[in-house]
Amino acid sequence: MRLAATFLLCSSVSVFAAGSDATAPPPPPDCTGGQVLETDSNSCVDAQDSRLGDQERYEAVREYAYDEAFDDALTVLDAMQDQKADGVLTYRGYIARKTGDLPAAMTWYEQALETNPDNLLARSYMGQTLVLLGKPLEAEEQLNEIIARGGTGTWAETSLSKSLATGETFSY
Template sequence: MKYLALAATLAMPLGAAYAAGGGDETAPTKPKCEKGFVYDKKTKECVEAESSLDTDTLYQTVRELAYAGRYLDAQDVLAVMPQGDDRTLTYLGFTNRKLGHGEIAMDYYRQALAVNPGNILARSYMAQGFVEQGRVADALAELRAIRAYGGAGTWAEASLKKAIATGHTYNY
């Protein structure tokens, strides 16, 4: 039943515009698969959506769903991904924050950073949560950390700088 729900989630139309990802320079994939299938970049074919897909394919799907504002659907995909992976934890934090669960989100971001302190996307998303809470000093500390981990010039840095300057955070 879990895989059936996942398959239905992955088959729905997704946004094709650029979505932020841990330093990724490319836009999310643009699958055009029938219901119950997802595009597999390795085989360059539509395959049945299931957890046996590689983590990178599932991660790209999560990015697409998050960009499209489909946070609950993204969480369905995240549920079949490795739970200790810092990217999984980052997007669990992001989707929970966008769904209004700020404290749960912060816990996921802290877990992601415990696994990988250099995860600049987790730092950016966490700091955008700080901006939403009015904790600008904490957001600035994360901006410095992003730069210290080599994130100057990345989307993680640029989006956080803009959030600090304007008070508006990103939905992707």
């Protein structure tokens, strides 16, 4: 399964836009081994390189996660400046879920929602994890929260609705 297009984040450095809902998958990673494309030089550099901003790191995490290169995605996540940003926490939850650690995924999603209760993607992923855990009523609570927070018609709502109906989880 593949990672959702955009994480709904608010970070202290204003890297991520809350309310985004892209549905197209990202392109393949530009780099390998946890490196990140530095746009000015158009070269792959270490994820901790000071020339990088978290937006470049974020896009690399998204690309690696979509490509199921979870170790590389974690390397880049570890280089993010704000480790408490809800998007970072959501990605950690996503990777935990995709690698089979559902309890850890739930913990990461809960932390993301403590940071930003309006993170619709974290709510969708949490709901999908609850479906996998055999807790559809709790998953439906997350769906209701997505709708109540203005997420009607978004990928977050659609994917969780489908997950509740089919028992399958979705990335895109």
